[in-house]
Amino acid sequence: MKNRFCCSLLLLFCLYSTYAQQGRNTISLNGSWRFISDSTHTGQSANWAAGLPAKAVTVQVPHTWNVMKGLENYSGLAWYEKTFMVPAQNRNQQLRLKFDAVYHDAVIYLNGVQLATHTNSGYTTFYVDVTKQVKPGSPNKLVVSVSNAFSETNLPYKKKFDWCNDGGIIRDVSLQVTGKPSIRYVHLTPVINCADSTAKAHVQLKLWEDDISTVKAVVRINEKRSNKTVLTQTLSLTKSGDDFNTTLDLGKVHLWHFNDPFLYTIQVTLQQNNQPADQVTHNFGCRSIELRGSQLFLNNEAVRLPGLEYMPSSHPAYGSAEPRWVMDSVARMFKDLNVTISRFHWQVDEYMLDQLDEKGVLLQAEIPWWQQPEHLTPQLEAVARQQFTEMIERDYNHPCIFAWGISNEVHGDSLATEQYKRLKGFVKSLDTTRLANVVSNITFRLKQYDASFIGDLPTWNEYIGTWFGKSTQETPAYFADVESGIGDRALLITENGLCEPRFAGGDLRRIEDMTYHYHEWAKRKYIVGCIYFCLNDYRTQMGEDGADNYKARIHGITDMYFKKKSSYYVFKQLASPILITNVKKLNDTTVQVMLQNKNDLPSYTVTDFIITWPDAQNKIVQQKLPTLKPGETATVTLAGMNARAGFDICTPAGYRVISYPFVY
Template identity: 40%
Template sequence: MINSGRYTAKLDSGWKFQHDPQNQGEREGWHNAGLPAPVTVSVPHTWNVQEALEEFRGAGWYEQQLEAPEEWAGRRFRLFFEGAYRDTDIWVNGTLAGTHYNSGYTPFETDITPYILAGGNNRLVIRVDNRNSDTALPVSNSFDWADDGGLIRPVTLVVTGSTAVEQLRVEPKVSFSADDKPAGGTVAAQIKLCEPPAAAVQAEIKVYRNEVIVWQGTEEIAAGALAWSFAEIGLDEVELWHFDHPHLYELEIVLTAGDGIQDRLVRSFGFREIVVEGHQLLLNREPVRLMGVEWMPGSHPEAGMAEGAEELTAMLVRLKEANCIITRFHWQQGNELLDWCDRNGLLVQEEIPHWQQPAEPGKDTRLLALSQAKEMIASHSHHPCIFAWGMGNELDGQSTVTNGYMKELKEEFLQLDSTRLVNYVSNTLQLQPASDATGAGDMLMWNDYIGTWHGDLDEEEVIRQIIADHPDKPLVVAEYGLCEPAFEGGDARRTRILREKTAIYRRYPAFAALIYFSLNDYRTQMGEEGTGRFMQRVHGSVDLYNQAKPSYAALREESSPIVLAGEPVWKDGGLELTLECRNDIPSYAVRGYSLKAAVPDGEVISQLLPDLAPGEVRTVHVELPEGAGSASGANDGAARTAALSILRPTGFSVLELQL
């Protein structure tokens, strides 16, 4: 640890837990003496999936023993929480070391250096309370997801030298030539230290691509400096991050003082540009029209909001296998989930949990929203997957108060991060489009439930009015689908809504993206179906256990950027496929895709497909070995079979054909 500068350990095992329905823990000194009757749990953890505690809203206590070796004397100790729902108090050896209130999904850390005793065990006690609160976001019980309490995301012990990085903000920028080709890039960074160093500190800086150093240098941090930034690093060539080509870089900062390495931090990032221009959404200067789906995490009945890597990854893979490459989250997520999106190519709008807030938000609400935005952006702004920040969802968008609030909040978001889009998602745009608060955002984001929640309006008349009132912004359908049991029709109706509405949206170039709602049935404290940990809304194309319904196949088909233009033909000792790159929604260039053919004898043939521009049609000949796919082994037009897969460069399947 001393040589590397930073030691981190996930505190996932060895926890004791006890719920506190009578609020007796602090009165009886549990923070000092330990928990009197605990059970053993692992973290992440929520009590709201445990038998007898499924409906419990109140305080839950956690206890952990931290061993600090003698050689750690003089080091800095911090606890990093990816998220705890919700109001959190932290004691170390009986002394209150930190608190975090009114925000259950943003990351935070607590410096516990003054309270740690090196050379022995230390008692860590944490109390988390998930009772409804009128001073928190989300407010009271007005939100449509589970309010699971506990240490719902990883807790990490971080040990460094006394001079250590508290925050690291990476700012990559890509340059383009006159013909919109990438022409290099720059990297800058802003660093906040835990405390000003007493003497000058050397900062060694390295930029990596595929574990190869592409730039390195050294700068000095002056004594007494709390914040520090280095000048832009110029790179002549950069590989751009794209949902099909998620190229990543790493920035390494090593701080060295007189007694050796103090801290070492590595942060991944990507070069990409996402801007709006009129009705268009441009990714790296390419106009794109995207298909996506929203996913509501925390819905597995065995894990709840404490879903681990296995459950989260399974849902993310399911999302990508649906050919969806854009999503949004109503509330802040953890860095591990966002790391997956970075590596695998998923565009994300991450939002503060502003949902059905009263029509006249006061100063306290604005300050709380801004506080959550600061924590979210400080921890997550390095993720290239995040293309936009969300200011809220369904906040009475026709209100003049909401309009003013969203305009003000957007300016404050841009002060925190001017490199991303900022949006508000409305469910009232269909009423008076010109005066709706979603117009304050960079894109119009509309939850469209015409035909169910919004009544039987004329869909196309509404769309034409929206476009006429907002001729200069892209339109994104942020939700559309069917919610049971509020509305009848089951999965067949869900499929019909998906296909019919998607067909309508495709006719209007103003639509830049569609985000279907939702991928999964989801656990929610306001669910109309089920009880306890199974209380849910039936809104998805997979169930709580990630089992696909028939509408999932329809979503995958509608979201594919490639379609077959005609029937495959066995010809000239192989197979001929005519492929078309969609030119409506989705619409983007297809580059680096491949085709795999598996024939009955077990052989798999793989070949690269030609690049396709939107609207382009190409015939591809799949070369097969002589006799492959034919039961007789002959190559004379007899019945032949093959299983075909078209794959993205990231390995996710686009189309599966059995011939």
């Protein structure tokens, strides 16, 4: 044990010496923590803030207790404890704890003293300044009390939400060490001229220190993949209002697209006495999203986009403490399924957003306000604003995010509309560059008076034949109701799917319903996209299937372990931009392939796609396809083919779009 402690201390010294050269060091506090549940609320009176009792067990953070034996259904109070060291030479540095998410109420203690609370916002990142409380050169005891008790002051609200209630320190914890001044955030807004692909970047810098009015900053922008430098500038900035602002000329840029997710990095280094005081690096992408009448434009091209939602926290072994391999798996499946657009019901781990940036999936990011309450109290509206503030501050630079979601399926009378207008105005005050949407499942009923029409892009969770209506065959009539009020506006289908066991029929019915509804959406050009629900069977505290950490709704095209159902492959075919219209065998080793780029759903230009096939020696041969606008066709001859083989159509990144023979 002594040797292990010395090795850890040596590692910390090495990391801190690295900090001295770059201005910021981030030390992970993940790993072993002590944990104990507290259903009787003993901890406060027993002063567990100063240290947990001997019966506490060791767990690995990120962690949720709701996948632990005996605590699967526990909602209440629990405690965590970790001891860490800060070397003595960092006595004069700025020290901040960063909690990526603690669900949902947290009280932070250091060395027995309460320093901060973070409540009613269990999925957002928060920071605690511990500069004055840390004892450099000595052990420091960090204790966190956490509650996931169902609450009328929290979003999600009471028990009125359709996902799991996993309590704990569910995401990463770290210690940030910086000099002064120190950076709270850097937001970069590309302003793009799509006619010539030139761009300027507005950069907004905010410090943790309110009393500093001038800074010297070195700004470097690189291409992420090649690390090629786009610009380097040393700037002297003066505070304007609460932050520092400047505009940079990026020249000609490579646009971000879901089939070509080109990323840049911005690195900002603050200097003090010609030494780095702090440094941050963020990825960003240059892309434009706008609505014009009933069309959605990405980089000046009208597009119609197929999509799919994923419900996080659903692996029974990990719950809300998802490891990165789970998020990697989701992003890879999205691309395998030809997914271009998605949404999440609540704020997700930033690593998930990084994957969507890098692989190319557009996202509506939402706060967890689902169905209830119909009217937000002033306190709950303040909670919604807090969540938007923390979410947008963290996630502003992610090019995958095209919209912020205000609510989901919240039903209220006409007086409720003002709360959506206020929240939309608040979101726009934080971010003028993205859409702000309201999601509804009764768009057909209220028509132009529906809450979703307050958002920038009207939406519809379309469940005709299950939650609404008696049969899927009634869908056209419901669409006629929507069309009577939509005017010259676009519509995004934000959900559709089969919820088992509430509705019978299994995966065969899922396939039949999916195919029928998808073709109905494809017929209507004002429908700019669809987000099918969902990728996976998901854990939920209101689930009708299973029990404990397996309590779930069977709603996915995979199960909770990502085992693929037949519906997975059907969705992939529907979402493919390419149709294989004919395959003609010219001789034993030569095949002629006729292709068409779809012009319904999806509808977008395909560029730099490739066709691959095995030759007689089973070596893979590839050929670039011509650029195809929606509706255009191409004929390709594949020579030297293995007589028993087929071929794949792939994106520029190598994701298989469609295969022949069709792969299941």
